[in-house]
Amino acid sequence: MSDAGTPSEPVAIPPQEDFPVEWASADEEKIPWQLDLMHFNNAMPPLEGEFWAQFIDGVGLGMEHFEMPLQVAAKPFNYWLYYGVFPRFPPEQMEEQSKRSDEVVMATIYRLQERWDDEWLPEIKAQIEEWDAFDVAAASTADLRAHLSEMWEGAHRLADIHFQIIIPVYIALSLLDELYNDLFSDGVFESQKLFQGFDNKTMEVGRALWDLSRKARASGGVRKIFEEHSPGDVLNALAESDDGRAFAKELDDFLNSHGKRMSDWGIRHESWIEDPSPVLVNLKDYIQQEGDPDAELEERAAERIDAITAVRERLQGYPSHVRDEFERLLKAAATAVVLSEDHGYWIDFQSTYRVRRVIVEIGERLAQAGTVATAADVFFLRTDEITPALGASPAPDHTGVVEARKKEMEHFGSVKPPLFMGTDYGPPPPDLLSTALGKFFGAPAEQDNAADTVAGNAGSPGKFRGTARVVRSLDEADKLGVGEILVAETTSPSWTPLFATAAGIVTDTGGILSHCAVVAREYRIPAVVGTGVATSTIRDGQTIEVDGDAGRVHLID
Amino acid sequence: MTIVWLDDTGCQEVSRVGGKVAHLSRLAAEYQVPPGFCLTTSAFREWAGHEGGSAEEFPSELLRQLSDAYGELARRSDVERPSVAVRSSAIDEDGRFASFAGQYETYLNLEGDAAVAAAVLRCWHSTRTERVTEYRDRAGLADERLEMAVLVQELVPADSSAVIFSANPVTQNRDEVVINASWGLGESIVGGTVNPDTFTLDKRDLTVTESKISEKKVMTVRARDGTEEVPVPRFMRSHPTLSDDQLVAMARLAMRLEDEMGWPVDLESAYCGEELYLLQCRQITTLTELDQS
Numbered sequence: 001m002s003d004a005g006t007p008s009e010p011v012a013i014p015p016q017e018d019f020p021v022e023w024a025s026a027d028e029e030k031i032p033w034q035l036d037l038m039h040f041n042n043a044m045p046p047l048e049g050e051f052w053a054q055f056i057d058g059v060g061l062g063m064e065h066f067e068m069p070l071q072v073a074a075k076p077f078n079y080w081l082y083y084g085v086f087p088r089f090p091p092e093q094m095e096e097q098s099k100r101s102d103e104v105v106m107a108t109i110y111r112l113q114e115r116w117d118d119e120w121l122p123e124i125k126a127q128i129e130e131w132d133a134f135d136v137a138a139a140s141t142a143d144l145r146a147h148l149s150e151m152w153e154g155a156h157r158l159a160d161i162h163f164q165i166i167i168p169v170y171i172a173l174s175l176l177d178e179l180y181n182d183l184f185s186d187g188v189f190e191s192q193k194l195f196q197g198f199d200n201k202t203m204e205v206g207r208a209l210w211d212l213s214r215k216a217r218a219s220g221g222v223r224k225i226f227e228e229h230s231p232g233d234v235l236n237a238l239a240e241s242d243d244g245r246a247f248a249k250e251l252d253d254f255l256n257s258h259g260k261r262m263s264d265w266g267i268r269h270e271s272w273i274e275d276p277s278p279v280l281v282n283l284k285d286y287i288q289q290e291g292d293p294d295a296e297l298e299e300r301a302a303e304r305i306d307a308i309t310a311v312r313e314r315l316q317g318y319p320s321h322v323r324d325e326f327e328r329l330l331k332a333a334a335t336a337v338v339l340s341e342d343h344g345y346w347i348d349f350q351s352t353y354r355v356r357r358v359i360v361e362i363g364e365r366l367a368q369a370g371t372v373a374t375a376a377d378v379f380f381l382r383t384d385e386i387t388p389a390l391g392a393s394p395a396p397d398h399t400g401v402v403e404a405r406k407k408e409m410e411h412f413g414s415v416k417p418p419l420f421m422g423t424d425y426g427p428p429p430p431d432l433l434s435t436a437l438g439k440f441f442g443a444p445a446e447q448d449n450a451a452d453t454v455a456g457n458a459g460s461p462g463k464f465r466g467t468a469r470v471v472r473s474l475d476e477a478d479k480l481g482v483g484e485i486l487v488a489e490t491t492s493p494s495w496t497p498l499f500a501t502a503a504g505i506v507t508d509t510g511g512i513l514s515h516c517a518v519v520a521r522e523y524r525i526p527a528v529v530g531t532g533v534a535t536s537t538i539r540d541g542q543t544i545e546v547d548g549d550a551g552r553v554h555l556i557d
Numbered sequence: 558m559t560i561v562w563l564d565d566t567g568c569q570e571v572s573r574v575g576g577k578v579a580h581l582s583r584l585a586a587e588y589q590v591p592p593g594f595c596l597t598t599s600a601f602r603e604w605a606g607h608e609g610g611s612a613e614e615f616p617s618e619l620l621r622q623l624s625d626a627y628g629e630l631a632r633r634s635d636v637e638r639p640s641v642a643v644r645s646s647a648i649d650e651d652g653r654f655a656s657f658a659g660q661y662e663t664y665l666n667l668e669g670d671a672a673v674a675a676a677v678l679r680c681w682h683s684t685r686t687e688r689v690t691e692y693r694d695r696a697g698l699a700d701e702r703l704e705m706a707v708l709v710q711e712l713v714p715a716d717s718s719a720v721i722f723s724a725n726p727v728t729q730n731r732d733e734v735v736i737n738a739s740w741g742l743g744e745s746i747v748g749g750t751v752n753p754d755t756f757t758l759d760k761r762d763l764t765v766t767e768s769k770i771s772e773k774k775v776m777t778v779r780a781r782d783g784t785e786e787v788p789v790p791r792f793m794r795s796h797p798t799l800s801d802d803q804l805v806a807m808a809r810l811a812m813r814l815e816d817e818m819g820w821p822v823d824l825e826s827a828y829c830g831e832e833l834y835l836l837q838c839r840q841i842t843t844l845t846e847l848d849q850s
Contacts, residue, residue, distance in 0.1 A: 182790035317779025
C-alpha cells in the first residue's frame with residue numbers, strides 16, 4: 001500500500017519491439033492499457049475483439065451506475081484485447097467521489113437478491129426471448145442486417161447489466177471475507193465456508209451432465225461404446241444400436257436444455273449444440289467415476305451452516321454493529337456467490353449464444369454471396385464491413401482481407417504480448433472495487449527462487465500429488481484423465497465439468513475469488529491459482545504436488 | 558438481610574454494602590443503572606463463620622438465596638441466563654484496609670448461578686490471601702474489622718462505552734462536556750489500550766463543538782467466561798462511536814448528575830441499542846483545587 005492515495009507521476013511505457021502499436025490519438029496513449037489473461041488469453045479475430053471491446057465498455061457503464069470515479073477503455077491491439085481503467089475526475093476530487101460511490105455500492109449490495117429477481121434477470125430473459133422470436137434462418141438478408149445492429153445494441157445493454165451485477169457481487173464477497181479476517185484471523189479459507197454449498201447454474205449443468213453419465217453407465221451397451229470409442233466416434237457408434245439411439249435421444253435433450261453455450265468464452269467458439277465434443281469428453285470421464293453430487297452439495301451446505309453458527313456464537317458478545325454488518329454481508333454474499341456464476345450462465349452463455357447464432361447465419365449468407373470463403377471467416381470482418389456487405393449487389397469480395405488478417409492474427413498469436421502498454425500511473429489507491437478485484441484477478445505471485453516450486457495464490461484447500469496435464473484449450477480436454485491435475489492458463493465457466501475429473505488444479509491467472517477458485521472449492525479439489533507461470537513451467541505428464549493451502553506447487557520429478 | 562437489591566433503600570447502608578455500592582444504589586433509584594443485587598456483610602459473616610470460611614464451600618442456605626436472586630435477575634432483565642459482573646467491595650472502619658484488600662476483585666461476563674457463586678467465593682476468599690494477612694498483621698488491624706460485600710450486576714452488552722466528564726478535565730472549562738468513547742465494553746478505554754473518540758459539547762446549547770474520531774484498533778467484548786480484547790473490524794475503526802443524539806443524551810445525563818451532586822462528575826456509561834446505562838459516577842478530582850480556590 002505504498003503511496004496509497006498519492007498519484008505517482010505517469011510514466012510512458014516503452015513499446016515492445018515485436019508488438020508495434022500506432023496510437024489512434026494522444027489520449028489513447030495516456031491510458032494504462034493492460035491484458036486480462038484470465039478472460040482473454042488468446043489472440044482473437046476482429047469481430048470477436050469488437051464484441052468484447054463493447055462488452056468491456058459495460059464495465060465503465062457499471063462504474064457510472066455506482067458513481068465510481070473511474071472510467072474504462074477497451075480495444076483490441078494486434079488481435080489482443082486490452083483494457084484500461086483510469087480516473088474520471090482530477091486527483092483532488094477522487095477521494096470524495098470514491099466515498100460517495102461506496103455508499104451507492106453498499107446500498108445495492110444489501111439489495112442484491114431483489115435487484116436480480118425484480119430487475120436484472122427479467123430484463124435478461126426478456127432480451128433472450130426477443131432474440132429467440134427472430135427466425136434467423138427464415139429472415140431476409142435485409143432483416144438480418146437490421147437485426148445485427150439491434151442485437152449489437154442489445155448485447156451492449158446486457159454488458160451494462162453484467163457489470164451492474166458483477167461489481168457489487170465481488171465487492172460483497174470481498175467485504176465478508178475482509179470482515180471475517182478482521183475479526184478472526186484463522187486461515188484464508190475459513191471465511192469462504194460462509195458462502196459455500198449453494199446451488200447455482202454452473203453446478204446445475206454439472207449435475208445434469210452427471211445424471212446423463214449415470215444413464216450411460218446403467219446401460220451396458222452404451223457404457224461400452226463410450227469406453228471403446230474416442231469421443232469423436234461416439235455419436236456414430238450410438239446410432240448403431242437401440243440402446244445407443246435411446247441414449248442419443250437423452251443426449252439431445254440435454255443439449256437442448258443445457259447446450260446453448262459456447263465451448264469457450266466468446267462468439268467465435270462453437271456451441272455444445274453445434275459440436276457436442278466437450279460434452280462427450282466429459283461423459284467419457286464421468287462414466288468411469290463413482291460419486292453423489294447431490295450428497296456432496298448437501299455436505300458443503302451443512303459445513304456452511306456450521307461455520308455460520310460458529311461465527312454467530314463468537315459474535316454474541318460483540319457490539320451489535322458487528323453482528324448487524326455480519327448478517328447483512330452474509331445475506332449479500334449468499335446471493336452474490338450464486339450470481340457470480342448465474343450471471344455468466346444467463347449473459348455470457350445464453351445471451352452470447354444467441355448473438356453467435358445470428359453471426360453464423362450472416363457468415364453463411366456472406367459465404368454464399370462470395371464475400372468470404374467460409375461462414376467462419378465472418379469473424380475476421382468488422383461490423384462496419386459486414387453491414388454494408390449484407391445484401392449488397394454486387395457482393396464485395398473480402399476474401400483477401402480475411403486471408404491477410406488470418407495470417408496477421410496467427411503471427412501475433414505466437415508473440416508474447418506486453419502485459420502493459422500506454423502509460424503507467426502506479427498502483428491505484430485502495431478502494432472497495434480494487435480490493436475486490438484483487439481477490440478476483442489475484443495478486444501477481446512472487447516466484448520463489450527455488451527451482452522446484454511454483455508460487456501462486458491459495459485457491460482451494462488440500463494437498464494432492466499426481467500427474468500434471470497442461471491443457472491449453474478445451475480442444476485438448478480429453479488429455480486429462482480421471483485423478484490427474486489440470487494445469488491451465490485460465491478456466492472459464494465452460495471448463496467447469498472438467499473439475500469433476502481433475503484431482504487438483506493449477507492456473508496461471510486468478511485469485512481466491514476467481515471463478516476457478518470458487519468452483520474448485522465446491523468440487524473440493526486443491527487449487528493453486530494465479531501462478532503466472534504454471535503452463536510454461538510445468539511439463540505435461542510431470543509429477544507435481546498441489547498445496548492449495550499454501551498456494552504452492554512442488555515439482556516432484 | 559444477606560442479599561439486597563440495588564434499587565432497594567436497604568442497599569444504601571455503607572456499613573453493609575460498602576461506599577461504592579451504596580452510592581450506585583442511590584443512583585439506581587433515579588437513573589438507568591443495570592439491575593443487580595449485593596451480598597451484604599451479613600452474607601460474608603455467615604460464610605466466615607461457617608467452618609472458618611472455606612475457599613471451596615458456599616453455605617447451603619446462602620447458596621439457595623443466591624440462586625433465587627440470580628433467577629430474579631433473569632426475570633428482571635428478561636434474559637434466561639443473564640451475563641453478570643461480580644465485584645467485591647471491602648469494608649473497614651478507617652478505610653485504609655479497603656483500599657488494599659479485595660477492592661479490585663472483578664469477574665466479568667459470568668453466566669449461571671454456579672459461576673456466580675464461584676466468583677463470590679473467590680471475592681470472599683481474597684480477604685484470606687497471604688498478602689492480605691501479612692498486610693493486616695503489619696498494620697495491626699483487627700481481624701473482624703475487615704468485611705466484604707459483593708455486588709452481582711447485569712453486565713450490559715455494550716455496543717459502545719464512554720467516560721463522560723461534566724467539565725473539561727484538560728482545560729478545566731466548566732461550560733463543556735467531554736466524552737471519550739469507544740466500541741464494546743468500557744475496559745479498553747479505562748485500561749487505556751484504545752485511543753478513544755473525543756467529543757466536546759457546549760453545555761449551553763448542547764451542540765457538538767468538536768469531534769475527534771480516532772482509529773480505534775481494539776475493543777473489549779464478552780467472551781466465554783470473561784472478556785477479551787479483540788481487533789475492531791476495519792469498517793468500524795474510523796467510524797464515530799456515537800451519534801449526535803447519543804452525545805446529547807450523555808451530556809444531559811452528566812449535567813443532571815453534576816447538578817444533583819453539586820460537583821463536576823465523571824461517569825462511566827454504555828450504550829446498548831438505544832438504551833443509555835449509567836455504570837459509575839465519580840467526582841472529577843482534578844477540578845477540586847479549582848473549586849476550593
